[in-house]
Amino acid sequence: MERRRGAELETVLLDAAWDELMEVGYAQLTMESVAARAHTGKQVLYRRWRNRAELVVAAMRHHTGSIVDNVPDTGTLRDDVLGVLQRMADRFTTLGPDTIHGLMAEAPDLDPEVYRRMTGVMRTVVERAAARGEIPTADVPAQVLTAPTNLLRHEIFFTHEPVPSSILTSLVDDVFLPLVSGTPRRSG
Template sequence: MAATRRRGEELERAILDAVWLELSTVGYANLTMESVAHRAGTSKPVLYRRWSNRVVLVLAALRDQVTPLGQDLPDTGELRGDLLALLNRAATRYREFDHDLLQGLIGEFPHLQTEIFEIAPAAVETLLARAVARGEIAAAPVTQRVARLPLDLVRHELVITHEPVPDHVLAEIVDDIFLPLIRARRDAHNRMKK
């Protein structure tokens, strides 16, 4: 009896599962398209038809395994609480990933797709919009760089220290950096409108 050829979701499931097994077995640095193809019982050309390189393949596996940061955003009833909850979730998520994986992805930064970096600003912009709707802050335009800043700082802490980000550091990012920046931008925007 001839083996049936896997296609579609069944094949993709086998490949993404193989990526996770490879990551846990050999780490990101030693993961290759060939090793994933072998573990998944397929060929490299099949992988390359779906994913252009190792980074894109690993990111697809990450998306498959992990709930997106921007999904089910916290709603504590105040901007500060929402931001702290989001940063805590991000710090916890980054801790769950092997340091080798984070360093490897960062090392291949030029190959990362830009939409990956749009998740953080969109999440923060949603939290800011909620705060505006509650009357907690005045509406003011926020650039992608500003919206990305809190999560960029959390990622920086993890990459530099190789340690979990303590709660007091998350509070500093929110209280001493991000909220004052948002207030200053709002004040500058209001002055320009006058």
């Protein structure tokens, strides 16, 4: 058999991780089981990912896409933020609560960059809105930028159910938009 390398090998590894995750779930997924599925040794995995959490995040991005590479640009701040939150909620539905809770339990094992990604996504959304004149400034504190995504993570963490669209709408209309525009806005 020809030896796989580079992008081809990484695709095989990420596909194996995704398939294993979907078949056995996060709690039962091991580096050894993914390596066996990919017909390679676990050291090949450890050269690319330090642990199971990093491997699963990489497999998730590989199969569901990275929001960083496709930031919503609908033409309105409200719809852009709703788009970000909907992608997060859809990912929760795809992965299921056990995987999400497993990843959260192993959060200290993840590179902090994983959490900074949403700050960058939200910064892009806010900068576009400010350039369109929807909000007075893009100079928004990081805590305000990440308020909707962090509140959604909170909802996901404390539930085992998909997050309803009414929650997403409330996070945008009742929390985020008033913070960045200075104008209270009620949903519904």
